[in-house]
Amino acid sequence: MQNSFPKSPKAINEPVRPYHPGSEDIKAVQQAYKALYNQNTEVPLTLNGEKFKTSNTAEMRPPHDHHHLLGIYHLAGKNEVEKAIESALEARKAWSKLSFQHRATIFLRAADLLAGPYRAKINASTMLAQSKTIHQAEIDAACEFIDFLRFNVQFAEEIYNEQPYSGDGVWNRLSYRPLEGFVYAISPFNFTAIAGNLSAAPALMGNTIVWKPSDHQMLSAHVIMEVFEEAGLPPGVINMVMGDPEMITDTLLASPDFAGIHFTGSTFIFKNIWQKIGQNIHLYKTYPRIVGETGGKDFIIAHPSAAAQEVATGIVRGAFEFQGQKCSAASRVYLPKSKAQAILDRVVSDLKSISMGSPEDTNNFVTAVIHQGAFNRLKEAIEQAKASNEVSILHGGNCDDSKGYFVEPTVLLTTNPHYDTMSRELFGPIVTVYIYEDKSFEDTLKLVDQTSDYALTGAIFSKDRYAAELALEALENSAGNFYINDKPTGAVVGQQPFGGARASGTNDKAGSKLNLLRWVSARLIKEPLLTPSDYRYPFLGE
Ligand code: NAD
Numbered sequence: 001m002q003n004s005f006p007k008s009p010k011a012i013n014e015p016v017r018p019y020h021p022g023s024e025d026i027k028a029v030q031q032a033y034k035a036l037y038n039q040n041t042e043v044p045l046t047l048n049g050e051k052f053k054t055s056n057t058a059e060m061r062p063p064h065d066h067h068h069l070l071g072i073y074h075l076a077g078k079n080e081v082e083k084a085i086e087s088a089l090e091a092r093k094a095w096s097k098l099s100f101q102h103r104a105t106i107f108l109r110a111a112d113l114l115a116g117p118y119r120a121k122i123n124a125s126t127m128l129a130q131s132k133t134i135h136q137a138e139i140d141a142a143c144e145f146i147d148f149l150r151f152n153v154q155f156a157e158e159i160y161n162e163q164p165y166s167g168d169g170v171w172n173r174l175s176y177r178p179l180e181g182f183v184y185a186i187s188p189f190n191f192t193a194i195a196g197n198l199s200a201a202p203a204l205m206g207n208t209i210v211w212k213p214s215d216h217q218m219l220s221a222h223v224i225m226e227v228f229e230e231a232g233l234p235p236g237v238i239n240m241v242m243g244d245p246e247m248i249t250d251t252l253l254a255s256p257d258f259a260g261i262h263f264t265g266s267t268f269i270f271k272n273i274w275q276k277i278g279q280n281i282h283l284y285k286t287y288p289r290i291v292g293e294t295g296g297k298d299f300i301i302a303h304p305s306a307a308a309q310e311v312a313t314g315i316v317r318g319a320f321e322f323q324g325q326k327c328s329a330a331s332r333v334y335l336p337k338s339k340a341q342a343i344l345d346r347v348v349s350d351l352k353s354i355s356m357g358s359p360e361d362t363n364n365f366v367t368a369v370i371h372q373g374a375f376n377r378l379k380e381a382i383e384q385a386k387a388s389n390e391v392s393i394l395h396g397g398n399c400d401d402s403k404g405y406f407v408e409p410t411v412l413l414t415t416n417p418h419y420d421t422m423s424r425e426l427f428g429p430i431v432t433v434y435i436y437e438d439k440s441f442e443d444t445l446k447l448v449d450q451t452s453d454y455a456l457t458g459a460i461f462s463k464d465r466y467a468a469e470l471a472l473e474a475l476e477n478s479a480g481n482f483y484i485n486d487k488p489t490g491a492v493v494g495q496q497p498f499g500g501a502r503a504s505g506t507n508d509k510a511g512s513k514l515n516l517l518r519w520v521s522a523r524l525i526k527e528p529l530l531t532p533s534d535y536r537y538p539f540l541g542e
Contacts, residue, residue, distance in 0.1 A: 002099070002101070006101055007157070008101075008104055008108075008153045008154055008157050009108065009150075009153075010154070011147070011150040011151040011153065011154045011494060012150075013143070013147050013492055013493070013494060013495070014111075014115055014142065014143040014146040014147055014150075015143075016135075016138055016139055016143050017138055017142075019134045019135065019138065019362070021362060025120075026134065026362065028119075028120040029120045029123050029124050029127075029134055029137075030360070031120070032120040032121045032123070032124035032125075033124040033127055033128065033360055035124075036070070036121070036124050036125055036128055036219065037062075037068070037070065037128060039071075040069070040070070040071050041060070041070060041071030041072075041219060041222065042071055042072055042073075042074075043060070043071065043072070043073035043074065043218055043219075043221070043222040043242075044073075044074050045074055045076050045080055045084075045239075045240060045241055045242065046225050046238070046239055046240040047080060047083050047084050047087050047236075047239050047241075048083070048086075048087035048090070048091070048235045048236040048239065049229075049234070049235025049236060050235070052074065052076075052080060053074050054074045054075060054076065054077065054080065056074070056075040056077070056243070057072040057073065057074050057075060058072065058073055058075060058215065058242075059071075059072055060072065060073060060129065060218050060219055062128045062129070062131065062358075062368075062404070063130070063131040063216075063367075063368040063369065063370050063371060063404055063405050064131045064357070064358045064359065064367050064368035064403075064404035064405075064406075065358060065403060065404055066372075066401075066403070066404060066405065067403070070128060070129075070219055071219070073218045073222075073242055074242065075242055075243035075244070076241040076242060076243040076248065077243070077247075078247060078251055080241060080243075081210075081241055081243075081247070081248050081251040081252065082251065084210045084239040084241050085182060085210060085251075085252065085255050085257065087235070087236040087239050088182035088208040088209060088210055088236060088237075088239055089181075089182060089208070089257055090236055091208045091234060091235060091236025091237050092178070092182065092207070092208040092236075094234070095203075095206060095207075095208055095234060095236075095237050096177075096178045096206045096207070096208075098206075100156065100157070100160065103203075103204055103206065104153040104156065104157075104204065105232075106228075106231050106232045106233050107149045107152070107153060107200055107203075107204055107231070108149065108150065108153055109231040109232060110149055110200070110227050110228055110230075110231035110233075111145075111146045111149035111150045113227050113230055113231055114141075114142055114145055114146050114149075114227060115142070115146050118223065118226075118227050118230075119142050121223055122137075122141040122142060122145070122192065122220065122223050122224075122227070123137040123138055123141050123142055124137075125141070125192075125219045125220040125222070125223045126140060126141040126192045126220045127359040127360070128219055129189075129216070129217050129218060129219035129220045129221075130189060130190065130192070130216070130217060130220065130370065131323070131359055131367040131368045131369075131370070131404070132322055132359060132367070133322075133359045133362070133364060133365065133367060134359065134362060136321060136322045137192075137359075139490070140191050140192050140193050141192035141193060141220060144191070144193035144492075144493060145192060145193035145196050145197070147193075147492065147493035147494060147511065148193055148196065148197040148200065148201070148493050148510075148511055149196075149197075149200060151493050151494040151511060152197075152200070152201055152204050152511075152516060153204065155512065155513040155516050156204055156205060156516055158513060159176055159513055159516055159517060159520070160176055162174070164524070169528055169529050169530060170526055170527065170528050170529065171526075171527050171529065172524065172525070172526050173524070173525045173526075173527075174522050174523070174524055174525075175522070175523045175525060176205070176520040176521075176522055177206070177520060177521050177522070177523050178202075178205055178206030178207040178519065178520060178521075179202075179207055179259035179260050179286065179289060179519060179520070179521055180257075180259055180285065180286050180521070181255075181256075181257035181258055181259030181260075181284075181285060181286060182207070182208050182209065182210055182255075182257055182258065182259060183202040183207045183208070183209050183210075183259060183260045183261070183262060183289075183519065184209075184210050184212070184249075184252045184253075184258065184260070184261045184262070185198035185199045185202070185209050185210070185211040185212070185261075185262045185263075186198070186211075186212050186245075186249070186261070186262070186263045186264070186265060186273075187211070187212070187213050187214055187217070187221075187264060187265075188214055188217075188264050188265040188266075189214040189215075189216035189217045189370050190217075190322070190325050190326065190327070190370070191264075191326075192217065192220045192221075192224065194264050194510070195213055195214070195217055195220070195221055195224060196224045196227075196228075197510060197511075198211065198262045198263075198264060199211045199238045199262075200228075200238075201262070201510075201515055201516060201519065202260065202262055202519040203233075203237055203238055204516070205516055205519040205520050206520075207259070207260075207519055208236060208237050208238075208239075209237065209238045209239065210239050210241060210252055211238055211239065211240050211241070212240075212241055212242065212243075212245065212248050212249075213240065213242060214265075215242065216370050216371055218242065221240065225238070225240055245269075249273060249276070250276070253273075253276050253277060253280055254280065254283065255283075256283050256284055256285050257285060258277075258280075258283075258284060258288055259284075259285075259286055259288055259289065260288050260289035260290070260291070260518070260519065261273065261277070261288065261289070261290055261291065261292070262291050262519075263291065263292040263293070263294075264292070264293045264294075264327075264510075265292075265294065266294060266295050266425075267294040267295040267425075267453075267454075267503045267504070270292040270294045270505070273292070274290060274292070277290060286521075289518050289519070290506065291506050291508045291515070291518050292505050292506050293327070293498075293499050293500075293504070293505040293506070293507075293508070293510060294327075294503065294504055294505045295327065295425045295427075295454055295456070295503065295504060296327045296328060296329075296331075296425060296454045296456030296457060296500060296504050297331055297332060297422075297423060297424070297425050297451075297452035297453075297454040297456075298318075298327075298328055298329060298330050298331055298332075298454075298456055298457040298458055298479070298488045298489075299330065299331075299332050299333070299334065299448050299458045299459070299478075299479075299488070300314055300315060300318060300330045300332075300333045300334070300458070300459045300460075300461065300487075300488065301333075301334040301444065301445070301448055301458075301459070301460050301461070301471065302333075302334065302335050302336060302339060302343065302460075302461040302462070303336065303441060303460065303461065303462035303463075303464055303467040303468075303471075304336040304338050304339060304438045304441070305462050305463040305464035305467060306336075306339065306461035306462055306463060306485075307461070307463065308339050308342035308343045308346060309346055310461060310485065311335070311339070311343045311461045312343050312344075312346035312347045312350060313350075313487075314330070314459060314461060314486065314487040314488075315330060315333055315343070315347050315431060315487075316347055316350045316351065316354075317487050317489070318330035318459070318487030318488050318489050319331060319333075319409075319429070319431040320351070320354070320365070320366060320409045320429050320431075321365075321489065323366055323367065323368070323369050323407070323428060323429045324409075324426075324427065324428045324429040324430065324431070325369065325370060325374075325427055325428065326489050327456055327457075327504075328456060328457040328481065328488050328489040328490075328491065328498075329427075329488075329489055330431060330459070330487065330488050330489070331421075331425070331426060331430065331431055331432065332421075332422045332423075332431070332432050332433075332434070332451070332452070333431055333432070333433045333434070334417075334433075334434055334435075334436055334444050334447070334448060335433060335434075335435050335436070336435075336436060336437075336438045336441070337435055337436065337437055337438055338438050340433075340435045344394060344411070344413075344433065347394075347395070347411060348394055348395045348411065351395045351396070351409050351411070352395075354366055354409060356406055356408065356409075357406075358404070366409055366429060367404070367406075368404035368405040368406050369405045369406075369407050369428050369429070370405070371405065372401065372405065374405065374427065374428060375399065375401050375405040375407060377426065377427075377428070378399065378407045378426060378428040378429075378430060379399040379407065381420070381421055381426055381428075381430060382396075382397050382399065382407075382410060382430065384420070385397075385412050385421065388419070390414050390415050390416040390419055391412050391413065391414045391415075391419060391421075391432075392412070392413050393410065393411070393412060393413075394411040394412070394413050394433070395408075395409065395410065395411040396408035396409050396410030396411060396429075396430075397410050407428055407429055407430075408429070409429045410429060410430045410431070411431055411433060412430065412431070412432040412433065413432075413433050413434075413435070414432055414433070414434055415434075416434075417434045417436075417447050417451065418451060419432065419434075422434065422451055422452070423451050423452040423453075425454065441467065441470075442470065442474070445470065445471055445474035445475060446474065448474075448475060448478060449474060449475055449477070449478045453502060453503040454500065454502060454503045454504045455477060455478050455479055455480060455500045455501050455502035455503070455504050456479060456480060456481065456499075456500030456504035456505070457479050457480070457481040457482070457483070457488035457489070457500065458475060458478055458479035458481075458482055458483070458488055459482070459483040459484070459485075459486060459487060459488040460472075460475075460482075460483075460484055460485075461485055462484070462485070468484055472484075477501065477502070479500060480498075480499045480500030480501055480504065480505075480507050480509075481496060481498055481499070481500065491511075493510075493511035494511060497509035497510070497511050497512035497514065498510050498511060
């Protein structure tokens with residue numbers, strides 16, 4: 001019995017640490033990196049808080065150093081997936097009734113563990129598993145993850161405080177129940193923060209989860225589970241299963257208790273899952289919530305009034321940080337003829353100063369792409385560009401997978417605004433540029449809007465406010481996150497809620513109240529203060 005309405009701690013964004021060469025912070029990360037590199041980690045399944053090993057395993061290797069074995073992870077069979085459902089449903093009985101303050105404290109503790117004792121380890125595991133530089137690991141695995149955990153507590157509290165008006169003589173209340181059943185979280189390789197949040201957000205709202213991480217993020221997924229457990233998460237609230245994604249998904253979607261899916265990944269996979277849910281709809285006890293944030297073909301358009309140097313910096317950072325493997329990464333660029341040369345000269349000279357290699361060497365700005373499949377896809381796109389008479393290569397174009405999956409930052413210039421790489425998501429360090437006539441700015445806005453199926457992020461660079469206004473209007477539905485005079489990447493939780501529409505997702509804005517609302521099913525409770533005891537209304541007379 002609490003007899004109080006406690007306020008949660010006010011969330012503020014976790015400051016990004018600079019990791020200057022030689023600093024204590026960078027030394028701690030380098031030490032954690034070496035330890036994880038050498039220790040041969042074994043990642044079991046987590047079912048009902050217990051660690052399960054199976055006879056079936058897969059290997060973990062750093063993408064920038066794929067001859068080195070980091071360890072193995074265990075793969076679930078159908079039985080283990082069914083056990084995950086059972087343990088989620090069993091855990092739900094107590095978790096869904098646990099007061100919000102206790103649930104919230106667990107995730108706030110997880111945030112503090114990540115900010116303090118686990119910071120070096122979560123960053124190092126992300127550098128190894130996903131080949132992020134220390135800066136990219138810090139803004140993702142430490143800061144964004146911490147921000148998700150802290151801000152979600154504040155947003156959940158705001159939701160719970162939203163109550164209906166009570167008219168004369170009644171008290172109306174809304175109770176924000178968790179969904180009836182379990183939630184299935186499926187995460188992509190590219191953000192450790194997203195992997196953690198896809199489970200943590202619905203769990204904070206009282207749901208229990210079966211989580212399937214990406215095969216290409218297993219080392220950092222393992223650290224996420226460790227942090228949740230250390231923070232005091234009870235058994236069965238988040239169950240981690242790895243293995244054949246199709247078998248796992250089909251097994252979970254066949255359960256009558258499937259209550260919702262929290263997916264981030266590619267558009268094709270999400271559409272396929274949605275279709276399966278539709279086919280199974282008669283099985284379910286409740287209409288499942290379907291939340292999916294998916295692919296992008298993110299744009300930068302520069303107006304003739306833009307400053308060349310600013311546009312160039314937006315392109316270099318927006319397209320090539322983390323090897324272009326952010327869903328928000330700029331991958332198609334529209335430049336006015338009058339400024340194109342100045343902008344592209346600057347881009348090329350910046351790229352010449354960039355070095356590529358292992359994230360362990362902090363001089364490197366670019367490291368490897370995630371796996372052989374990605375490497376092959378990107379190499380093929382570059383080969384096609386080399387063979388096309390509509391494309392010239394302004395920078396890069398070399399690939400080497402002998403030690404790691406290295407694809408040089410590549411700038412393609414095309415004369416065809418509908419060329420393949422202007423509309424297809426490549427998910428790598430390749431940007432395609434199209435030059436338009438200055439007088440065709442408005443027509444080019446239409447082109448930007450209509451060239452791709454996606455609508456995730458986009459940016460306009462312009463000193464002319466009328467042109468910026470025009471772009472905002474013409475591109476209203478072309479991006480869920482729109483940037484003026486800035487690169488289209490780097491959304492911060494609590495400041496720029498993230499998500500796009502069209503083929504880019506359901507736009508439920510991760511890191512905002514809008515997302516948390518998807519994980520509750522409100523119950524209205526009405527109580528008259530004086531309960532009527534006579535059926536007759538006054539109009540009936542005496
Ligand atoms: P992916 O679609 O290959 O994998 C995502 C998850 O789906 C993984 O866990 C994977 O194992 C699983 N999966 C694969 N096949 C499946 C199947 N048949 N059934 C069920 N699950 C299956 O994506 P990825 O390569 O890990 O991540 C990159 C993609 O994610 C890009 O398209 C990117 O744009 C997108 N992304 C979007 C956002 C966003 O907020 N919109 C954020 C991050 C990444």
